[in-house]
Amino acid sequence: MSSDLKAYKVNLVKQNEKVTIEKLDPDFWAKANCLADFCSPWKEDSFSKIEFRARWNSDYLYFNFQVFDTEVYIDRKDDSTDSICNSDRVELFFRKDEKLSPYYCLEMDVDTRILDFEAYPNWNFDYDWKWPKGHLEIYSFKNLDSFIVQGKISMTSLKELDLIRDNVIETGVYRAKFSQNEKQEYEPTWISWVNPNTETPNFHTASSFGKFILEE
Numbered sequence: 001m002s003s004d005l006k007a008y009k010v011n012l013v014k015q016n017e018k019v020t021i022e023k024l025d026p027d028f029w030a031k032a033n034c035l036a037d038f039c040s041p042w043k044e045d046s047f048s049k050i051e052f053r054a055r056w057n058s059d060y061l062y063f064n065f066q067v068f069d070t071e072v073y074i075d076r077k078d079d080s081t082d083s084i085c086n087s088d089r090v091e092l093f094f095r096k097d098e099k100l101s102p103y104y105c106l107e108m109d110v111d112t113r114i115l116d117f118e119a120y121p122n123w124n125f126d127y128d129w130k131w132p133k134g135h136l137e138i139y140s141f142k143n144l145d146s147f148i149v150q151g152k153i154s155m156t157s158l159k160e161l162d163l164i165r166d167n168v169i170e171t172g173v174y175r176a177k178f179s180q181n182e183k184q185e186y187e188p189t190w191i192s193w194v195n196p197n198t199e200t201p202n203f204h205t206a207s208s209f210g211k212f213i214l215e216e
Contacts, residue, residue: 093172
């Protein structure tokens with residue numbers, strides 16, 4: 001495991017603490033560290049603030065994206081891979097190690113559509129693969145100034161996929177923002193927690209991952 005990975009500390013949920021992911025609970029998320037140092041290395045344009053928070057216990061990894069953007073673009077022609085890929089979304093990738101063989105991708109939009117797939121190097125994606133059924137839930141909310149996508153991933157599934165080692169999960173945290181260009185066509189701005197230092201936008205590379213440290 002790379003010791004020099006950018007790190008985010010995931011705070012523990014206490015045993016007697018109530019967890020309600022199905023609705024907004026500011027008190028619950030106030031006890032999480034706020035990850036907000038996102039970047040878009042391939043565009044000079046500014047982008048809306050993003051705040052990511054996570055917590056964990058023996059049952060689940062809980063996560064919360066809050067994106068301070070009210071102009072959200074969603075391609076609703078169907079629920080296909082292409083439709084989700086052409087929509088504003090937030091993303092979490094998980095890997096076993098820097099070999100990326102394999103790694104697992106969750107791409108989620110404000111309609112709570114999930115594009116989940118197993119991936120291998122060189123953009124080799126298996127869209128038939130799905131996150132273990134019953135081990136992932138997401139919810140979405142809209143405020144006057146932002147949208148929120150939050151959810152929970154079972155620790156059982158993370159362990160079965162061999163994604164937790166020494167209380168560390170190697171993770172990529174991303175956002176895709178679609179905006180109209182001069183031709184009135186929608187094009188993406190790619191935003192990442194970790195700068196992968198690639199010439200062109202690329203989340204599917206080992207250098208775009210950091211690590212989540214599960215605090216006791």
